[in-house]
Amino acid sequence: MSASELAIRAIPFEKLTAAGVATQLLTERHRQNLSGLATSLNVPRRTIFYREETPAEWVFMISKGVVKSYRELPSGKRHIATFLFPGDVFGLAENGRFVNTTQAITRVTLYRIPVDALKDLLLRDADLQFRFLVKVTHQLREAQRHTINVTRHTATGKFAMFIKMLERDEHWRAESSGPRTLMMPMTRTDIADYLGLSPEAVSRTTSRLVRRGILAFPDRHRVRILNPSELDRLAGAA
Amino acid sequence: MSASELAIRAIPFEKLTAAGVATQLLTERHRQNLSGLATSLNVPRRTIFYREETPAEWVFMISKGVVKSYRELPSGKRHIATFLFPGDVFGLAENGRFVNTTQAITRVTLYRIPVDALKDLLLRDADLQFRFLVKVTHQLREAQRHTINVTRHTATGKFAMFIKMLERDEHWRAESSGPRTLMMPMTRTDIADYLGLSPEAVSRTTSRLVRRGILAFPDRHRVRILNPSELDRLAGAA
DNA sequence: CGGACTATTGAGACTCCTCAACTAACGTGG
DNA sequence: CCACGTTAGTTGAGGAGTCTCAATAGTCCG
Numbered sequence: 001m002s003a004s005e006l007a008i009r010a011i012p013f014e015k016l017t018a019a020g021v022a023t024q025l026l027t028e029r030h031r032q033n034l035s036g037l038a039t040s041l042n043v044p045r046r047t048i049f050y051r052e053e054t055p056a057e058w059v060f061m062i063s064k065g066v067v068k069s070y071r072e073l074p075s076g077k078r079h080i081a082t083f084l085f086p087g088d089v090f091g092l093a094e095n096g097r098f099v100n101t102t103q104a105i106t107r108v109t110l111y112r113i114p115v116d117a118l119k120d121l122l123l124r125d126a127d128l129q130f131r132f133l134v135k136v137t138h139q140l141r142e143a144q145r146h147t148i149n150v151t152r153h154t155a156t157g158k159f160a161m162f163i164k165m166l167e168r169d170e171h172w173r174a175e176s177s178g179p180r181t182l183m184m185p186m187t188r189t190d191i192a193d194y195l196g197l198s199p200e201a202v203s204r205t206t207s208r209l210v211r212r213g214i215l216a217f218p219d220r221h222r223v224r225i226l227n228p229s230e231l232d233r234l235a236g237a238a
Numbered sequence: 239m240s241a242s243e244l245a246i247r248a249i250p251f252e253k254l255t256a257a258g259v260a261t262q263l264l265t266e267r268h269r270q271n272l273s274g275l276a277t278s279l280n281v282p283r284r285t286i287f288y289r290e291e292t293p294a295e296w297v298f299m300i301s302k303g304v305v306k307s308y309r310e311l312p313s314g315k316r317h318i319a320t321f322l323f324p325g326d327v328f329g330l331a332e333n334g335r336f337v338n339t340t341q342a343i344t345r346v347t348l349y350r351i352p353v354d355a356l357k358d359l360l361l362r363d364a365d366l367q368f369r370f371l372v373k374v375t376h377q378l379r380e381a382q383r384h385t386i387n388v389t390r391h392t393a394t395g396k397f398a399m400f401i402k403m404l405e406r407d408e409h410w411r412a413e414s415s416g417p418r419t420l421m422m423p424m425t426r427t428d429i430a431d432y433l434g435l436s437p438e439a440v441s442r443t444t445s446r447l448v449r450r451g452i453l454a455f456p457d458r459h460r461v462r463i464l465n466p467s468e469l470d471r472l473a474g475a476a
Numbered sequence: 477c478g479g480a481c482t483a484t485t486g487a488g489a490c491t492c493c494t495c496a497a498c499t500a501a502c503g504t505g506g
Numbered sequence: 507c508c509a510c511g512t513t514a515g516t517t518g519a520g521g522a523g524t525c526t527c528a529a530t531a532g533t534c535c536g
Contacts, residue, residue: 092375092378092379123368126362129367130360130361132371133367133370133371133374141332141337148319151317152434153434153493153523154523188484196389201524207484220482391491391492425514426514427515435493436492439491439492441516445516
């Protein structure tokens with residue numbers, strides 16, 4: 001793999017209080033620069049923004065809601081590359097075509113920006129571009145973490161690390177010190193496709209974690225962490 | 239995962255004839271901008287450039303040779319995030335500290351640039367920064383491919399896709415239409431750590447592929463592809 | 477309220493991991 | 507330059523874990 005890495009001291013915009021894309025990724029000036037280009041959209045869940053291999057004409061920035069980015073594999077299996085949350089940017093392309101398919105998991109509010117106009121803007125505004133560079137670098141770190149996660153062979157460890165990921169994400173979006181109940185809008189099948197497990201394995205794993213008193217599921221889209229230290233132990237024993 | 243993606247029509251510098259970092263990533267003007275900052279190094283194999291968690295003060299650009307980037311997991315296992323080839327940039331950091339450990343697999347020639355100076359330069363030169371943005375975006379795509387690869391459960395499929403990766407890399411570095419014998423400087427243990435397999439599983443897989451007449455190994459660091467179509471079939475049956 | 481999709485639970489097959497022993501290769505020092 | 511010691515790689519046998527197939531229960535949406 002001809003992968004590279006980039007060390008640029010990260011601008012801690014993750015630490016800013018979050019109230020949508022604007023305050024997380026952009027300053028007021030940046031937002032004004034983008035406002036002329038961006039179209040605001042509000043779509044119901046299951047909306048597909050684009051399909052893999054189609055011409056990549058836009059970049060998207062999530063304001064509210066959750067999106068999944070996935071590929072259909074030749075075997076017919078579905079591999080979810082990443083879940084995208086408010087503040088995230090998506091539209092990864094290669095040779096002018098989208099790499100993944102993206103679909104709304106919940107109702108989503110986002111901004112859509114023509115890629116050519118964005119490129120011009122980034123070339124004129126190095127400071128704004130740097131925000132994007134930091135953002136993509138962050139995604140690269142997360143992708144590497146994800147790889148480590150799915151490489152492990154125990155379903156319990158994978159699922160525990162998935163919960164930790166949700167917690168991490170929830171945490172920097174809402175500055176609260178972490179309520180113990182997390183929202184989990186994706187389906188069990190989505191989680192399976194993300195972790196590289198069968199839906200059955202996910203189901204067995206959740207049952208086991210509930211039986212052991214580590215997690216509880218008030219409903220299917222909510223998870224309560226009853227034993228954080230034990231969860232950490234399971235997540236860390238890679 | 240708060241992962242995002244970025245669609246910027248890729249500058250096809252992968253397609254340029256390669257003669258080191260300069261022509262791949264940078265124009266003459268860019269190189270002059272960087273030359274005052276960069277230190278050229280030439281180190282023997284096994285040299286460790288930095289260890290995970292240490293302060294991230296530099297960014298590196300490979301001119302010749304191959305580098306591995308890995309993490310030691312709590313379990314004592316070693317997970318290789320990526321192999322780095324000529325033209326690649328590395329030094330991924332988080333909160334001012336390196337994320338991975340990087341070590342030379344072969345003798346390596348590279349440039350070392352102080353991260354602060356690079357950041358200043360990138361903010362002044364939007365065009366140069368855009369090269370880096372494209373590069374990191376490319377790495378993100380590759381990281382996602384890698385994730386798909388290690389998610390599969392058959393050792394044969396993983397190894398086949400690994401060979402395809404080597405081939406892809408070799409191909410855009412040397413403009414030749416692909417000799418059927420590829421260099422493979424990393425050890426079997428490295429490959430195992432990269433694919434999420436045990437060394438034994440890698441060994442069994444290579445034996446099987448040789449027996450089936452798909453690959454041949456003139457020596458341990460060279461692989462010859464005897465049956466490309468069958469290799470494709472194995473690599474594609476994710 | 478009905479129908480389709482999603483989630484859960486059980487039983488058997490498959491694949492890789494672990495442990496162990498042996499062989500080959502490297503590289504270090506005499 | 508050679509010899510030895512250490513590291514890396516190969517092959518075998520048994521065990522752990524998930525996948526697949528199948529059936530049932532639960533949920534969401536129209």
